Amino acid sequence: MSRFRERGFVSSGRLSAGKSSGRRPTPIRVSRTVWNLIVIAPIALLFLIVWAVPAVLFIFLGGLALALVLSFPMALFTRILPRGLAIAIAFLVLLAILLLAAYVFVPLLVSQAAALINVLPALVQDLEFYVVRALQALDMQDFLSSTPEDIASRMAADLRTSLGVITSNILGHTMGVVYGTFSAALTLFAVVFVAASLLANARTFKAAYLTSVSHRHRHDALELWDALDHAMSHYLGGLAFVLTIQGALSAAVLALMGLPYPLALGAWVSITAVIPYLGAWLGAIPALLVALSISPAAVVMTALVFLAIQQFEGYFLTPYIQGQTIRVPPVVIFLGVIVGGSIAGIVGVLFAVPTLAALRVLVDFFRVRLYVG
Numbered sequence: 001m002s003r004f005r006e007r008g009f010v011s012s013g014r015l016s017a018g019k020s021s022g023r024r025p026t027p028i029r030v031s032r033t034v035w036n037l038i039v040i041a042p043i044a045l046l047f048l049i050v051w052a053v054p055a056v057l058f059i060f061l062g063g064l065a066l067a068l069v070l071s072f073p074m075a076l077f078t079r080i081l082p083r084g085l086a087i088a089i090a091f092l093v094l095l096a097i098l099l100l101a102a103y104v105f106v107p108l109l110v111s112q113a114a115a116l117i118n119v120l121p122a123l124v125q126d127l128e129f130y131v132v133r134a135l136q137a138l139d140m141q142d143f144l145s146s147t148p149e150d151i152a153s154r155m156a157a158d159l160r161t162s163l164g165v166i167t168s169n170i171l172g173h174t175m176g177v178v179y180g181t182f183s184a185a186l187t188l189f190a191v192v193f194v195a196a197s198l199l200a201n202a203r204t205f206k207a208a209y210l211t212s213v214s215h216r217h218r219h220d221a222l223e224l225w226d227a228l229d230h231a232m233s234h235y236l237g238g239l240a241f242v243l244t245i246q247g248a249l250s251a252a253v254l255a256l257m258g259l260p261y262p263l264a265l266g267a268w269v270s271i272t273a274v275i276p277y278l279g280a281w282l283g284a285i286p287a288l289l290v291a292l293s294i295s296p297a298a299v300v301m302t303a304l305v306f307l308a309i310q311q312f313e314g315y316f317l318t319p320y321i322q323g324q325t326i327r328v329p330p331v332v333i334f335l336g337v338i339v340g341g342s343i344a345g346i347v348g349v350l351f352a353v354p355t356l357a358a359l360r361v362l363v364d365f366f367r368v369r370l371y372v373g
Helices: 002-007 032-052 054-077 083-140 148-181 184-200 202-211 215-257 262-272 278-292 296-322 330-367
Strands: none
Touching: 032 054, 054 083, 054 184, 054 215, 054 330, 083 148, 083 184, 083 262, 083 278, 184 202, 202 215, 215 262, 215 278, 215 296, 215 330, 262 278, 278 296
């Protein structure tokens, strides 16, 4: 053993990599074809794993999103606390919120949502009644091609179908992937574990990324990292805060107005608000149907409340929190959300806008650097 120590093969009880002995690693020459296979094989394996176990992609994306969301407040904690302690406090707060939700919020939400689903057919019938009354005035002027009852019946059927499609396509696809593969508790634990790992090792990942780039381009690589980190963390962190405020504000106002199922209606507002532009209208539909079962005056008041909340979100809350993070044309965002929802349900809807934001950052980065020569 002493001979091996002298020759540098063993250092501190383990094999030396050659660095401590001053020896350079022996190069292994491979052909271009072999090198391409070495690069392609891990990528192909990753796609195979995602295809075989789709929940892996959901867990990773969920952990990444949670890490980006927590990095938003953690940046404030790290100004006065060490990074490790800031991460621990962030996850302790998250754990407290999850426990509070599991034992208080979720049972109440589930009971109200179940009650709302049970009365939904009756709410649609109430809407049909008021639509018939509104159409009778047009029918007296011979403006309708069929009876008001037939038109109202078709509208009610279309509404029921639309609600069923939204529930099955947006929620059913995602929940089927998650609960069909892992239990809810295991999935949640995996998402939190991935987020904690990403936050704890963020500096390691950043250092590995920068060292993989040549020294000449390292400044540009750092600029790209910071731009992507700013766009993703500010958008997702701000989105989580905006959705929470919208849902809580809607539930509180509806409860003060005396409408039933305020918690379920507020949760629906938070869910649909993920969808840019269209989500605001989808979030108001159940509340308006519930208000319609009370009185026309309640419908007007509910509509005004939702209009005020949407104006508050659009002109103050989102610009103040997220600023100009996205900078993508609205029509591109809308089409991107449609494509994302068609591909991956609510996960695709959630990640459509940050994906467009990342593409915008990449376009801005390479637009001033790439040239043909």
